[in-house]
Amino acid sequence: MTEVSIEKLTKDYGQGPAVNSISIRIAEGEFISLLGPSGCGKTTTLKMIAGFEDATEGAIRFDGRDVVHVPVEKRDIGMVFQNYALFPHMTVEKNLAFGLEMRKTPKDEIRTRIARVLDMVQLTGYSERYPRQLSGGQQQRVALARALVIEPKILLLDEPLANLDAKLREEMRVFIRDLQRRVGITTVYVTHDQAEAMTMSDRVVVMFGGRIAQIGTPSDIYERPANLEVAEFVGQVNIVRGKVGNRIVSTAFGDIPVSGDHAAGTELMLALRPEAVELLPVSSGADGVPAKVLSSYYSGSLVDYRLELAGGATVSVQTFPRTRFADGDQVLVHAPADRFWPLGSAA
Amino acid sequence: MNVPAKKRFGPLLLIAPAALLIGVFLVLPYLNIVLMSFRMPGQGTPYGPGFTFGNYGKFFSDFFYISQVINTLWIGFLTTFICLVLGYPVAWQLARGASAFRAVGYALVLSPLLVGIVIRSYGWTILLGNNGIINRTLTGWGIIDGPLPLMYNALGIIIALVHVFLPFMILPIMSAIQGIDPSLEAAARSLGASKVTSFRRITLPLSLPGIQAGCILVFVLSLSAYVTPSLIGGLRVKTMAVTVVDALIDTFQWPFGSALALMLSVTGAIIVVIFGRLTVMKWKA
Numbered sequence: 001m002t003e004v005s006i007e008k009l010t011k012d013y014g015q016g017p018a019v020n021s022i023s024i025r026i027a028e029g030e031f032i033s034l035l036g037p038s039g040c041g042k043t044t045t046l047k048m049i050a051g052f053e054d055a056t057e058g059a060i061r062f063d064g065r066d067v068v069h070v071p072v073e074k075r076d077i078g079m080v081f082q083n084y085a086l087f088p089h090m091t092v093e094k095n096l097a098f099g100l101e102m103r104k105t106p107k108d109e110i111r112t113r114i115a116r117v118l119d120m121v122q123l124t125g126y127s128e129r130y131p132r133q134l135s136g137g138q139q140q141r142v143a144l145a146r147a148l149v150i151e152p153k154i155l156l157l158d159e160p161l162a163n164l165d166a167k168l169r170e171e172m173r174v175f176i177r178d179l180q181r182r183v184g185i186t187t188v189y190v191t192h193d194q195a196e197a198m199t200m201s202d203r204v205v206v207m208f209g210g211r212i213a214q215i216g217t218p219s220d221i222y223e224r225p226a227n228l229e230v231a232e233f234v235g236q237v238n239i240v241r242g243k244v245g246n247r248i249v250s251t252a253f254g255d256i257p258v259s260g261d262h263a264a265g266t267e268l269m270l271a272l273r274p275e276a277v278e279l280l281p282v283s284s285g286a287d288g289v290p291a292k293v294l295s296s297y298y299s300g301s302l303v304d305y306r307l308e309l310a311g312g313a314t315v316s317v318q319t320f321p322r323t324r325f326a327d328g329d330q331v332l333v334h335a336p337a338d339r340f341w342p343l344g345s346a347a
Numbered sequence: 348m349n350v351p352a353k354k355r356f357g358p359l360l361l362i363a364p365a366a367l368l369i370g371v372f373l374v375l376p377y378l379n380i381v382l383m384s385f386r387m388p389g390q391g392t393p394y395g396p397g398f399t400f401g402n403y404g405k406f407f408s409d410f411f412y413i414s415q416v417i418n419t420l421w422i423g424f425l426t427t428f429i430c431l432v433l434g435y436p437v438a439w440q441l442a443r444g445a446s447a448f449r450a451v452g453y454a455l456v457l458s459p460l461l462v463g464i465v466i467r468s469y470g471w472t473i474l475l476g477n478n479g480i481i482n483r484t485l486t487g488w489g490i491i492d493g494p495l496p497l498m499y500n501a502l503g504i505i506i507a508l509v510h511v512f513l514p515f516m517i518l519p520i521m522s523a524i525q526g527i528d529p530s531l532e533a534a535a536r537s538l539g540a541s542k543v544t545s546f547r548r549i550t551l552p553l554s555l556p557g558i559q560a561g562c563i564l565v566f567v568l569s570l571s572a573y574v575t576p577s578l579i580g581g582l583r584v585k586t587m588a589v590t591v592v593d594a595l596i597d598t599f600q601w602p603f604g605s606a607l608a609l610m611l612s613v614t615g616a617i618i619v620v621i622f623g624r625l626t627v628m629k630w631k632a
Contacts, residue, residue, distance in 0.1 A: 052533060072536040085534035089552050089630040102539030130630050
């Protein structure tokens with residue numbers, strides 16, 4: 001198992017840095033996702049770790065050894081590409097044998113290792129097939145097997161699920177995560193899909209414009225976003241503005257206690273996730289802010305409401321569809337004070 | 348079968364113009380050549396009355412003609428091989444090289460086709476002749492004592508044929524390489540293959556369809572080339588195509604000329620089929 005340490009890594013193609021001095025320490029066996037919109041530098045970072053792109057500055061260490069000047073083929077990485085990149089002129093077996101042949105593994109060991117990895121990805125019996133004779137999900141698993149069979153130091157995945165349909169994508173998430181845990185390999189996973197990053201990773205690195213916006217566990221990122229950009233990129237969020245008082249912020253939902261130094265009198269933004277809010281009928285007489293239902297969208301497990309508060313501000317709320325409200329209904333909005341998260345001063 | 352007439356005849360209707368063209372201008376003339384090859388030689392006429400196997404008998408009994416077919420095939424093989432060796436790197440550069448090079452490279456590759464075949468062949472005689480530019484320059488510099496035999500031999504024919512047929516090798520290989528996903532090479536590298544190994548194990552085998560197409564094109568074109576071999580080979584080296592025309596026009600033996608032409612076509616076709624069998628790609632759908 002390998003610990004990967006990225007230090008002040010920069011890539012500049014000549015039009016300003018695509019990756020701007022980022023540092024990440026990845027523990028042995030850790031599953032890390034690089035998450036961000038396209039052009040945020042996540043793929044460039046992965047390519048630098050793999051060795052397909054030269055770093056303009058900075059270091060990449062595998063177990064303390066700087067690999068920046070080591071060519072791709074000597075870095076001992078396993079990589080899964082977005083389009084799988086299976087060799088179309090080779091059978092599954094030949095695809096899997098390729099990396100082992102490069103390592104001059106003895107023939108009988110190649111055979112046993114291929115059999116083992118095929119079993120691992122549940123494709124025993126497919127070794128004589130050509131890639132075109134496999135479904136997308138099967139090709140995906142062969143690509144994974146090909147990267148793992150060489151028992152590399154680290155596993156790199158570049159949006160591997162982007163070409164699969166929704167149902168298969170969810171299955172593969174679980175599959176890849178389970179496999180990675182069993183093998184215990186240090187893994188870097190690039191994706192623009194926040195749900196993918198959240199469900200699979202030990203930690204998520206959120207990137208914008210070549211910089212790291214936040215590194216944290218999925219719950220850190222979701223519940224305690226570092227800033228407005230992160231909060232908005234990872235799931236839906238309501239931004240509630242309020243005036244800072246003495247360790248409180250006065251908002252449409254009442255006074256919310258906040259910790260930390262926020263200058264009194266400034267305007268502060270608070271994040272409030274739509275599912276953190278409870279909707280109650282006015283008749284309940286419960287503690288809540290009155291609001292009117294503008295619209296609602298039923299999606300089976302959840303209902304999405306757009307509400308207008310008495311002050312004119314709108315909020316999105318997600319609830320279980322046990323009690324349904326119709327458009328135009330008056331409701332009470334109950335948002336627990338501890339579900340607000342300060343994002344910083346409003347610009 | 349309850350397929351409506353419209354649906355049944357639709358596809359036929361679409362094929363009809365091409366089928367008509369091929370039928371009238373290719374199949375019928377070919378049948379005519381086959382028929383002609385069995386006719387009796389005439390006295391003062393292109394052919395005489397009645398039919399015979401004699402024309403083929405003459406071909407197989409005279410080693411001169413068989414050796415000429417072998418010569419022609421050799422020129423075809425060598426031209427094809429040299430085109431492949433010279434053309435592949437160019438095709439690779441055009442497919443994968445810097446975009447600045449690509450536009451210029453493409454124009455350069457096509458340039459031999461922009462000059463008429465007669466002019467191009469005469470151009471080569473100016474270069475290759477005993478008193479030609481190459482020999483005069485080399486003699487002038489004192490590198491050689493007498494002129495090198497560059498013309499009126501197979502070498503001259505091959506040089507000129509390679510020049511014309513290079514684009515037919517380069518273009519199919521180029522499009523085959525362009526069709527190869529670059530991430531395949533990246534995958535090979537990630538698995539531990541050097542750049543050279545990844546080319547040898549991935550890019551080269553995947554460009555085989557282009558190599559196959561290019562080789563067949565160049566080989567067939569070389570066998571049937573007439574103007575270049577007749578101008579550069581002169582009277583001393585004759586390819587089969589030249590001999591066929593000699594028989595048809597100079598000695599006025601239409602039946603024998605037809606037999607010769609068919610023997611060349613048949614040997615060429617057999618070689619192309621064998622080549623296709625040898626280079627069959629199991630991985631392709």
